[in-house]
Amino acid sequence: MNATTIRTTGDIGKYEIAHLTLVPKRHIGRTVAAAVVLLLFAALVRAFSVGQIEWSYVRDFLFAPTIIAGLGNTLLMTVAAMTLGIVLGVVIAIMRISGNPVLSSIAVGYVWVFRGAPALLQLMLWFNLALIFPTMGIPGLFEFRTVDIMTPFVSAMLGLGISQGAYTSEVVRSGLLSVDSGQYEAARSIGMTHMKMLRRIVLPQAMRVMIPPIGNEVIGMVKLTSLASVIQYSEILHNAQIIYFANTRVLELLLVASFWYLFVVSILSVGQHYIERYFGRGIKSIRSSV
Amino acid sequence: MSNDIIVKAVDVTKHFGNFLALDKVNLEVTRGEVSCIIGPSGSGKSTLLRCINLLERLDGGAIWVNNELVGYRREGDRLHEISDVEISQQRRRIGMVFQRFNLFPHMTALENIIEGPVQVLGEPARQARERAETLLERVGLADKKDHYPSELSGGQQQRVAIARAMGMQPDLILFDEPTSALDPELVSEVLDVMRDLASSGMTMIVVTHEMGFARNVANTVTFMEAGKVIETGLASEVLSTPKSARTAEFIKAVQS
Ligand SMILES: Nc1ncnc2c1ncn2[C@@H]1O[C@H](COP(=O)(O)OP(=O)(O)OP(=O)(O)O)[C@@H](O)[C@H]1O
Numbered sequence: 001m002n003a004t005t006i007r008t009t010g011d012i013g014k015y016e017i018a019h020l021t022l023v024p025k026r027h028i029g030r031t032v033a034a035a036v037v038l039l040l041f042a043a044l045v046r047a048f049s050v051g052q053i054e055w056s057y058v059r060d061f062l063f064a065p066t067i068i069a070g071l072g073n074t075l076l077m078t079v080a081a082m083t084l085g086i087v088l089g090v091v092i093a094i095m096r097i098s099g100n101p102v103l104s105s106i107a108v109g110y111v112w113v114f115r116g117a118p119a120l121l122q123l124m125l126w127f128n129l130a131l132i133f134p135t136m137g138i139p140g141l142f143e144f145r146t147v148d149i150m151t152p153f154v155s156a157m158l159g160l161g162i163s164q165g166a167y168t169s170e171v172v173r174s175g176l177l178s179v180d181s182g183q184y185e186a187a188r189s190i191g192m193t194h195m196k197m198l199r200r201i202v203l204p205q206a207m208r209v210m211i212p213p214i215g216n217e218v219i220g221m222v223k224l225t226s227l228a229s230v231i232q233y234s235e236i237l238h239n240a241q242i243i244y245f246a247n248t249r250v251l252e253l254l255l256v257a258s259f260w261y262l263f264v265v266s267i268l269s270v271g272q273h274y275i276e277r278y279f280g281r282g283i284k285s286i287r288s289s290v
Numbered sequence: 291m292s293n294d295i296i297v298k299a300v301d302v303t304k305h306f307g308n309f310l311a312l313d314k315v316n317l318e319v320t321r322g323e324v325s326c327i328i329g330p331s332g333s334g335k336s337t338l339l340r341c342i343n344l345l346e347r348l349d350g351g352a353i354w355v356n357n358e359l360v361g362y363r364r365e366g367d368r369l370h371e372i373s374d375v376e377i378s379q380q381r382r383r384i385g386m387v388f389q390r391f392n393l394f395p396h397m398t399a400l401e402n403i404i405e406g407p408v409q410v411l412g413e414p415a416r417q418a419r420e421r422a423e424t425l426l427e428r429v430g431l432a433d434k435k436d437h438y439p440s441e442l443s444g445g446q447q448q449r450v451a452i453a454r455a456m457g458m459q460p461d462l463i464l465f466d467e468p469t470s471a472l473d474p475e476l477v478s479e480v481l482d483v484m485r486d487l488a489s490s491g492m493t494m495i496v497v498t499h500e501m502g503f504a505r506n507v508a509n510t511v512t513f514m515e516a517g518k519v520i521e522t523g524l525a526s527e528v529l530s531t532p533k534s535a536r537t538a539e540f541i542k543a544v545q546s
């Protein structure tokens with residue numbers, strides 16, 4: 001029916017629709033998709049139940065002291081490496097936009113070098129530093145044997161944290177650039193020094209842009225810490241390996257480790273939501289305005 | 291130089307690349323005076339304000355605020371460029387109100403006003419808070435103190451921005467087209483606040499296209515064009531009987 005027919009018929013009865021029955025739109029595609037997914041899922045469950053997995057092992061080792069200790073070390077390394085990464089990231093990003101040519105060249109060089117080499121390789125470099133520098137320190141003042149300092153923990157923290165810093169600095173930089181130049185001027189006009197302006201005005205606003213990618217990076221770091229197993233840091237994967245070397249239940253222990261990774265990542269995702277909400281204060285969210 | 295002179299700009303020159311944005315500009319503003327700067331777009335009005343507030347560096351000439359040379363320290367026959375920290379100290383005594391408000395979006399109206407006094411002047415939080423509340427009352431926004439800028443209208447945001455500038459207890463407030471970004475019906479609420487501020491004796495330099503405000507509130511009016519001061523004088527004289535033909539033309543154009 002088109003506009004002309006409405007006008008010409010002048011039939012009022014046509015416009016009364018309250019008594020008609022409403023038939024909701026059918027989502028056939030959705031129903032089919034759901035059926036397919038359920039089918040595949042059922043097949044997967046069947047495969048795992050008939051496969052040679054001893055689920056009792058999974059259950060027994062889930063809370064084994066070695067596994068729980070490994071989980072603790074994984075979390076500890078995540079916090080340590082990520083803290084180092086964020087601190088370096090902020091410092092490098094501020095150096096990069098400082099307008100001081102020396103500082104910004106250093107920042108560019110840092111990102112170039114530490115983003116260019118695989119994290120695993122960097123970690124191994126730190127761990128094996130003793131091969132080229134048997135001792136470290138200031139001659140005459142103090143001196144250490146490098147192998148005493150470059151423990152698996154320290155090497156992993158440096159390797160993971162420093163390479164993370166290269167990535168995080170780009171996130172921080174894009175956050176800083178996202179803040180309107182009027183904010184910088186307003187902060188200066190009330191007499192703030194450069195550092196105070198960054199701390200009180202610019203970074204809190206940049207946070208809104210930085211939190212989602214940094215959240216991703218934290219989650220990535222939880223899993224990246226598994227690289228430290230290569231240099232004998234006893235994080236969860238390393239400890240799972242120690243157990244399955246003894247009892248040969250390889251897949252069961254890998255499942256135990258996967259469970260814990262998934263568990264930690266789930267909790268972090270929820271935490272990220274609340275942090276985003278905090279730094280989004282004062283800014284109308286796109287979602288709520290729709 | 292008289293003590294009553296708060297701002298004195300002598301032959302101020304500023305280039306952006308090859309472009310001459312300010313060409314030997316002179317300006318004098320005395321204590322308690324309201325000085326309006328008018329002129330077509332691109333004539334260098336904002337640049338002049340930004341030079342006074344050290345948001346831009348001069349290429350030539352000099353500016354004194356409160357008898358203090360802006361951007362330099364004089365020791366005998368030498369002029370030393372001052373450090374960033376000293377620049378921020380000089381800026382504390384000069385308030386600035388922007389065309390686009392530039393309130394801090396992550397802080398409430400009250401927090402916006404308190405920020406400077408507490409973080410920069412080191413005032414006790416309680417005292418700053420009480421003063422901020424008084425200021426918000428003065429600009430008619432006592433009931434909005436816990437609102438974020440995004441929850442305020444443009445006119446309300448600009449009034450908070452004026453209160454923020456006043457919170458620093460400056461010797462002088464610079465206004466850069468404070469009503470240009472506002473819907474027409476919100477202009478008067480901001481001008482009312484500025485008029486009230488003027489009658490309380492605050493020294494103000496106001497870049498504006500509001501001829502009514504210039505006529506009724508300003509003591510002096512300066513007309514700029516292409517980086518030069520074309521004409522300056524008492525508001526009543528410049529606006530009603532301009533000496534320069536260009537000034538007359540401009541005033542006629544903005545009033546129609
Ligand atoms: N950072 C900058 N870099 C290059 N050119 C600039 C810069 N800032 C201003 N200019 C130029 O200097 C001239 C004067 O600018 P200014 O903003 O002072 O003008 P204005 O009188 O305030 O104009 P309006 O009424 O449009 O605000 C303009 O031609 C502008 O393009």
Ligand SMILES: [Mg+2]
Pocket residue numbers: 335336337466467
């Ligand atoms: Mg301007």
